[in-house]
Amino acid sequence: xGDLNSNYSFVSLSCVALCLEHQREDGHALVPPLIxxxxxxxxxxxxxxxxxxxALGLPEFTRRATELALGRECRAVVENRVLGIQTVGCTGAxxxxxxxxxxxxxxxxxxxxxxxxxxxxxxxxQAAGLPDVRQYRCWEAGQWAxxxxxxxxxxxxxxxxxxxxxxxxxxxxVATDLSQKHWKHLAxxxxxxxxxxxxxxxxQGLCLGDPEQDAWPLRHCVSLGLExxxxxxxxxxxxxxxxxxxxxLLVLKQNTLLLALQSQAESAVRSLWSRPxxxxxxxxxTVLSNPANxxxxxxxxxxxxxxxxxxxxxxxxxxxxxxxPGSWDHLTQQGxxxxxxxxxxxxxxxxxxxxxxxxxxxxxxxxxxxxxxALTSPL
Amino acid sequence: xxxxxxxVPQATPVAVFxxxxxxxxxxxxxxxxLGVGAYRTDDNQPWVLPVVKKVERMIVxxxxxxxxxxxILGLPEFRSSASKxxxxxxxxxxxENRVGGVQCLGGTGALKIGAEFLRRWYYxxxxxxxxxxxxxxxxxxxxxxxxxxxxxxxxxxxxWNAEKRSLDLAGFLGDLESAPEHSIFVMHACAHNPTGIDPxxxxxxxxAEVMKRRNLFPFFDSAYQGFASGSLExxxxxxxxFVSQGFExxxxxxxxxxxxxxNERVGNLTIVAKDNENLTRVLSQMEKIVRTIWSNPxxxxxxxxxLTLNSPELFAEWQENVKTMADRVLLxxxxxxxxxxxxxxxxTWDHITQQIGMFSFTGLTPHQVEYLSxxxxxxxxxxxxxxxxxxxxxxxxxxxxxxxxAVSTVx
Numbered sequence: 001x002g003d004l005n006s007n008y009s010f011v012s013l014s015c016v017a018l019c020l021e022h023q024r025e026d027g028h029a030l031v032p033p034l035i036x037x038x039x040x041x042x043x044x045x046x047x048x049x050x051x052x053x054x055a056l057g058l059p060e061f062t063r064r065a066t067e068l069a070l071g072r073e074c075r076a077v078v079e080n081r082v083l084g085i086q087t088v089g090c091t092g093a094x095x096x097x098x099x100x101x102x103x104x105x106x107x108x109x110x111x112x113x114x115x116x117x118x119x120x121x122x123x124x125x126q127a128a129g130l131p132d133v134r135q136y137r138c139w140e141a142g143q144w145a146x147x148x149x150x151x152x153x154x155x156x157x158x159x160x161x162x163x164x165x166x167x168x169x170x171x172x173x174v175a176t177d178l179s180q181k182h183w184k185h186l187a188x189x190x191x192x193x194x195x196x197x198x199x200x201x202x203x204q205g206l207c208l209g210d211p212e213q214d215a216w217p218l219r220h221c222v223s224l225g226l227e228x229x230x231x232x233x234x235x236x237x238x239x240x241x242x243x244x245x246x247x248x249l250l251v252l253k254q255n256t257l258l259l260a261l262q263s264q265a266e267s268a269v270r271s272l273w274s275r276p277x278x279x280x281x282x283x284x285x286t287v288l289s290n291p292a293n294x295x296x297x298x299x300x301x302x303x304x305x306x307x308x309x310x311x312x313x314x315x316x317x318x319x320x321x322x323x324x325p326g327s328w329d330h331l332t333q334q335g336x337x338x339x340x341x342x343x344x345x346x347x348x349x350x351x352x353x354x355x356x357x358x359x360x361x362x363x364x365x366x367x368x369x370x371x372x373x374a375l376t377s378p379l
Numbered sequence: 380x381x382x383x384x385x386x387v388p389q390a391t392p393v394a395v396f397x398x399x400x401x402x403x404x405x406x407x408x409x410x411x412x413l414g415v416g417a418y419r420t421d422d423n424q425p426w427v428l429p430v431v432k433k434v435e436r437m438i439v440x441x442x443x444x445x446x447x448x449x450x451i452l453g454l455p456e457f458r459s460s461a462s463k464x465x466x467x468x469x470x471x472x473x474x475e476n477r478v479g480g481v482q483c484l485g486g487t488g489a490l491k492i493g494a495e496f497l498r499r500w501y502y503x504x505x506x507x508x509x510x511x512x513x514x515x516x517x518x519x520x521x522x523x524x525x526x527x528x529x530x531x532x533x534x535x536x537x538x539w540n541a542e543k544r545s546l547d548l549a550g551f552l553g554d555l556e557s558a559p560e561h562s563i564f565v566m567h568a569c570a571h572n573p574t575g576i577d578p579x580x581x582x583x584x585x586x587a588e589v590m591k592r593r594n595l596f597p598f599f600d601s602a603y604q605g606f607a608s609g610s611l612e613x614x615x616x617x618x619x620x621f622v623s624q625g626f627e628x629x630x631x632x633x634x635x636x637x638x639x640x641x642n643e644r645v646g647n648l649t650i651v652a653k654d655n656e657n658l659t660r661v662l663s664q665m666e667k668i669v670r671t672i673w674s675n676p677x678x679x680x681x682x683x684x685x686l687t688l689n690s691p692e693l694f695a696e697w698q699e700n701v702k703t704m705a706d707r708v709l710l711x712x713x714x715x716x717x718x719x720x721x722x723x724x725x726x727t728w729d730h731i732t733q734q735i736g737m738f739s740f741t742g743l744t745p746h747q748v749e750y751l752s753x754x755x756x757x758x759x760x761x762x763x764x765x766x767x768x769x770x771x772x773x774x775x776x777x778x779x780x781x782x783x784x785a786v787s788t789v790x
Contacts, residue, residue, distance in 0.1 A: 028445050028447060029447065039439050040439050043432075043435045043438070050639050050641055051417050051642060052416070052642060053642055055393075088672075088673040088676075091671075091672070092673045092674075123671050124670075124671045127671035128671075240446075242445075242449050242678030242679075243677055243678060244673065244678075259389065260389050264390045267523075270393060270520060270523055271527035271528075272484075272487075272488075272491060272527075273487060273673065274485055274487035274644075275644065277642065277644040277679065279679045
């Protein structure tokens with residue numbers, strides 16, 4: 001599938017998609033083989049019809065998406081306190097979640113915020129009618145590392161009942177994550193300060209190479225009995241970008257609220273997009289519900305994550321050998337698909353953030369030399 | 380951690396969802412679903428259009444396709460071909476570069492984006508008080524979409540004359556005359572849902588004349604182009620006429636019905652602006668709105684439609700498929716009317732064949748509707764709306780007889 005291109009005249013490091021070792025000549029990512037195979041099956045399956053999906057999504061998909069996030073034996077699921085809704089990508093999940101918070105959360109007090117959020121989704125919350133959006137610090141500038149201290153400090157100062165948006169995986173805005181120990185401290189603050197967690201989980205499986213490990217922060221909070229929302233994206237983990245597969249997970253304290261929230265969700269969806277698109281959800285459900293597919297997918301994310309680690313190590317080593325100024329330890333301390341280079345102007349990446357997976361054995365030298373050049377050339 | 384005590388109200392159940400649920404639970408072998416919102420073959424099966432099946436396979440096999448995110452406003456070749464289908468190949472407005480499209484999640488998505496834009500930018504900066512007029516009756520989600528977008532004054536305009544089972548043109552024109560200037564009017568481009576009654580070209584001309592004079596904004600909902608009469612041109616006549624009269628307007632297009640792509644949510648908001656500069660500004664604001672709802676639209680359905688519309692062979696094949704569906708609906712209309720007349724069912728039934736599109740406003744009363752569902756296991760909306768696609772050569776006798784019974788015995 002595709003030719004190995006050994007002569008790069010450009011490298012698309014700002015490419016958003018996860019790239020495999022072999023890329024297309026135009027720099028765009030190839031479809032993962034498993035996904036391509038399933039799409040072929042779907043396109044030739046005579047039993048599949050094209051009728052509307054239910055408003056809240058394909059049940060087989062929402063069931064599997066919930067399972068992927070929370071695990072098989074989650075108490076909250078067993079106690080029927082969990083609702084899963086298929087959405088139009090992660091943005092759709094955040095938008096729907098924000099609208100549901102507006103109509104449900106602390107309804108008796110007319111709550112309208114604040115929402116603490118470190119990521120670019122603040123406009124979504126505002127558009128959903130929650131204008132009081134605030135930043136919290138989450139990393140140490142200059143060290144390119146997550147700052148547990150800053151996070152806890154800001155959250156301790158947040159008013160009770162505030163909603164806090166948290167990245168469960170190393171995706172945005174900093175390509176780094178907190179340790180389990182740090183997460184335990186954070187969860188403790190959430191509990192004590194009565195804060196409502198709204199998790200964003202993108203690229204589950206790609207950070208630590210294991211979907212269960214990547215979901216640990218989310219599962220830990222659920223195990224503590226916290227009420228929370230989680231917006232899941234399947235773009236990176238499944239190579240399904242244009243298909244817009246997303247999922248909104250609602251974990252409630254009482255299952256008595258479930259039916260009412262479900263009807264509110266149906267009503268909200270009706271005015272947003274009416275029903276979600278099915279292709280991507282069908283693909284994900286096919287992967288997650290078939291043991292052979294599931295095993296192949298797990299192996300895929302594991303090796304993608306491993307490849308990221310290797311690339312980071314090699315890049316760091318090359319930069320060190322070239323004598324590129326600065327410390328590059330953060331390259332190997334960060335996890336996930338992206339890394340922050342600290343470059344302030346770079347023609348090939350936005351905001352100094354580059355897609356690690358777009359680097360491969362063919363273009364590695366070129367990339368390292370370019371970074372070195374960018375830092376050492378007079379402006 | 381003490382959860383705040385909350386009373387969450389159950390939202391009003393969506394009527395058509397409930398109807399589907401009731402039908403599903405009914406175990407009678409004779410049950411008929413006349414509330415279904417999708418096309419069905421004569422075997423009562425959903426139908427994947429042959430051209431769609433073909434194109435979907437082409438898409439999977441095409442290695443050159445970029446599977447990454449689409450642009451925010453959607454697939455460019457979809458947007459342009461979709462707008463062209465609505466406005467015509469020879470559209471002057473397109474030539475003058477003042478027509479744009481936003482790919483959306485179905486017709487609902489297109490209405491949503493259009494509504495959100497109008498509330499922010501239509502006339503001044505805050506249009507929450509600008510009246511939005513929807514037909515009486517209309518597709519029930521029109522109210523929801525505009526209300527959710529922040530419009531606080533949503534009003535009905537006279538449309539359906541229940542007594543005569545026809546268009547209340549005088550009432551419609553009267554409401555247009557008395558509407559505040561710059562009001563927004565949501566109109567069905569063809570195959571009015573739920574009544575099936577469309578204005579004639581002469582009637583559209585009268586409507587346009589008043590709207591022009593009173594500076595009213597046309598927002599067309601076009602969900603059945605081609606599906607209604609079998610002709611794309613005929614079903615787009617109203618929209619094209621308004622454009623030719625120099626109106627700025629929106630047209631929310633759905634490709635769910637005419638491509639049978641209900642599940643992939645393919646829609647396009649066509650924007651006809653005064654000039655290219657205005658268009659550019661409108662599109663840039665639309666981008667900001669899209670980014671807060673779905674970020675960028677799903678690719679599959681748009682690819683199918685774009686490939687089909689842009690290939691002469693596939694386009695011809697698609698037109699045939701659409702005609703197949705339209706013809707079946709016309710056949711069921713003719714047969715239902717004939718059978719009711721043959722049974723001597725009280726009342727007149729000409730409206731069944733005068734109405735057009737998927738739906739028919741039968742004129743059945745709520746009690747008669749209840750009788751049909753409880754006694755005869757025939758499900759339809761309480762308004763008396765039936766979906767002609769739920770009728771087949773196998774069940775049409777049963778349905779005609781049941782309607783006869785209901786009308787003869789129940790008020």
